[in-house]
Amino acid sequence: MKIPLDRQAKQPIYLQIRDRIHHLIHTGHLPPNSQLPSIRALAQTTQVNKLTVIEAYSVLEADGLVHAKQGAGYFINAPSSTADLTADSAADSTANAKSSHNAHPLPSAQSLPPVRSTFNPTQQVILPTGGIQSFPDIYRATIAAHNRPDVVDFGIGFPQPLDVDDFQRVARRAMKDSGIFFRPGDPKGDIELRRQISQLLMQQGLDLSPDNLIVTSGSMQALALLADHFITADGYTIVEAPTYHGFLSILQQRDAPMIGIPMTPKGMNLTLLEQYLESHRPKLIYTISTLHNPTGITTGVGHRRKLLSLAQQYDCLIVEDNAYEPLSFETTPPPIKAFDTTDQVIYVGTFSKTLMPGLRVGYIAITGEQNTALTERKLLHDFHISNASQAIVKEYLASGHYRRRLKRLHKTHRERRDHMLMLIARYFPPAVTWTVPEGGTFLWIQLPDTLSVAEVGAAAAAQKVLLGSGAAFFPSQQGYPAFRLNFSLPPQETERGIKILGSILHRMSK
Ligand SMILES: Cc1ncc(COP(=O)(O)O)c(C=O)c1O
Numbered sequence: 001m002k003i004p005l006d007r008q009a010k011q012p013i014y015l016q017i018r019d020r021i022h023h024l025i026h027t028g029h030l031p032p033n034s035q036l037p038s039i040r041a042l043a044q045t046t047q048v049n050k051l052t053v054i055e056a057y058s059v060l061e062a063d064g065l066v067h068a069k070q071g072a073g074y075f076i077n078a079p080s081s082t083a084d085l086t087a088d089s090a091a092d093s094t095a096n097a098k099s100s101h102n103a104h105p106l107p108s109a110q111s112l113p114p115v116r117s118t119f120n121p122t123q124q125v126i127l128p129t130g131g132i133q134s135f136p137d138i139y140r141a142t143i144a145a146h147n148r149p150d151v152v153d154f155g156i157g158f159p160q161p162l163d164v165d166d167f168q169r170v171a172r173r174a175m176k177d178s179g180i181f182f183r184p185g186d187p188k189g190d191i192e193l194r195r196q197i198s199q200l201l202m203q204q205g206l207d208l209s210p211d212n213l214i215v216t217s218g219s220m221q222a223l224a225l226l227a228d229h230f231i232t233a234d235g236y237t238i239v240e241a242p243t244y245h246g247f248l249s250i251l252q253q254r255d256a257p258m259i260g261i262p263m264t265p266k267g268m269n270l271t272l273l274e275q276y277l278e279s280h281r282p283k284l285i286y287t288i289s290t291l292h293n294p295t296g297i298t299t300g301v302g303h304r305r306k307l308l309s310l311a312q313q314y315d316c317l318i319v320e321d322n323a324y325e326p327l328s329f330e331t332t333p334p335p336i337k338a339f340d341t342t343d344q345v346i347y348v349g350t351f352s353k354t355l356m357p358g359l360r361v362g363y364i365a366i367t368g369e370q371n372t373a374l375t376e377r378k379l380l381h382d383f384h385i386s387n388a389s390q391a392i393v394k395e396y397l398a399s400g401h402y403r404r405r406l407k408r409l410h411k412t413h414r415e416r417r418d419h420m421l422m423l424i425a426r427y428f429p430p431a432v433t434w435t436v437p438e439g440g441t442f443l444w445i446q447l448p449d450t451l452s453v454a455e456v457g458a459a460a461a462a463q464k465v466l467l468g469s470g471a472a473f474f475p476s477q478q479g480y481p482a483f484r485l486n487f488s489l490p491p492q493e494t495e496r497g498i499k500i501l502g503s504i505l506h507r508m509s510k
Pocket of ligand 1: 221357362
């Protein structure tokens with residue numbers, strides 16, 4: 001096969017190869033099941049590096065156009081749903097090969113015990129009078145644990161650094177134009193990046209223009225900016241109980257009064273929400289609608305619509321934090337923002353959970369008149385976020401490596417979730433229950449009332465196993481006993497940690 005290349009063109013060579021093969025597939029010159037040239041052969045005929053061909057084939061694979069058969073090469077997919085399956089299993093074999101250095105057999109679906117997913121806690125509405133700001137301490141503990149390889153840190157809030165072999169190449173390409181570091185940046189963020197994000201969001205059902213977006217330093221900055229802009233000391237904020245402890249600390253630091261509405265298996269309790277909207281007239285509702293942190297619950301369309309209509313009825317803003325949506329194994333309902341016709345919902349997203357937390361790239365989608373004022377607030381805060389980070393995320397999105405990465409994360413996370421479920425079913429006492437999230441990185445473990453999470457956490461820490469203590473996720477720490485476990489750790493670490501936790505829980509249950 002000969003592929004004409006334009007070496008002067010701006011478009012990278014591997015994308016030119018991808019586009020040419022794409023064209024040959026669509027015009028029928030490469031029929032289903034036919035084989036692509038070997039990596040070595042194509043590298044020779046096109047006079048390029050083998051890595052360039054590997055990259056082009058990987059991107060075609062992520063696009064669902066080709067699949068790899070181990071040891072045999074790459075083949076064109078049939079244009080049916082089976083093609084996706086084949087592509088998945090090919091990606092699977094690559095991912096398996098990559099993680100095989102772990103040399104740890106993961107359970108097959110058949111070997112899994114019946115999975116109990118239980119979420120039925122007794123939890124009252126929380127109206128805290130004083131705040132306990134726990135997040136800075138938790139963050140410091142995370143940093144300390146990170147430098148100790150002998151510690152099993154189930155408390156960590158980010159996925160593990162999986163399959164980052166593409167990073168060097170992506171980053172090198174992103175850094176080609178040193179001019180980006182000398183130009184003043186747009187406070188809303190790079191326009192091309194915002195175009196890419198608006199396209200990503202369109203796939204979720206959100207019809208937003210790049211102008212509606214403000215790129216932020218992670219979604220944490222997005223939440224802090226929104227709190228600065230919209231939350232005052234005399235207006236209540238509604239949060240789910242439990243919820244993301246980072247946002248609780250943002251509120252506590254501002255002495256902002258809050259109301260914790262209990263989570264049910266379907267999401268925030270809407271009957272209680274309505275009562276408190278009526279009695280306290282809050283200004284803002286913070287919700288994590290998909291793969292909620294920490295419970296892993298995803299709300300349905302009915303819940304989303306009802307929440308929005310209540311917010312509209314009581315003229316209350318919604319901040320919808322969708323940090324984990326890209327990590328869902330299943331198709332998720334459109335975000336609440338997709339149903340919003342009154343600029344009632346502000347949407348927040350991040351690349352921390354899918355690419356790397358250290359890039360610090362997140363964003364706010366805000367429609368309506370507050371967009372300009374919030375952009376100015378952002379400008380006065382830090383002008384704009386690092387051009388280097390924005391360029392790297394842009395390159396991930398443009399090259400197809402982002403999609404490829406998501407596919408791999410889904411596969412690995414599903415395996416690791418199932419592995420952890422199997423272990424906790426085996427080692428935890430029967431009175432302990434847990435949720436089974438369809439994605440994300442956390443299981444939420446609920447303990448019988450007779451057990452103290454603080455004592456379990458201290459005993460585990462003494463054996464170098466760290467938990468996300470459930471107390472931190474409730475306003476004023478007024479919750480039922482529970483803890484959060486990150487299931488994305490390497491399997492042998494998970495096994496070691498769960499065995500230790502299991503024996504502590506058995507001992508304390510006696
Ligand atoms: C729900 C939620 N929102 C926001 C964040 C902040 O993440 P980042 O600032 O890295 O985007 C986190 C981090 O754990 C989170 O769980």
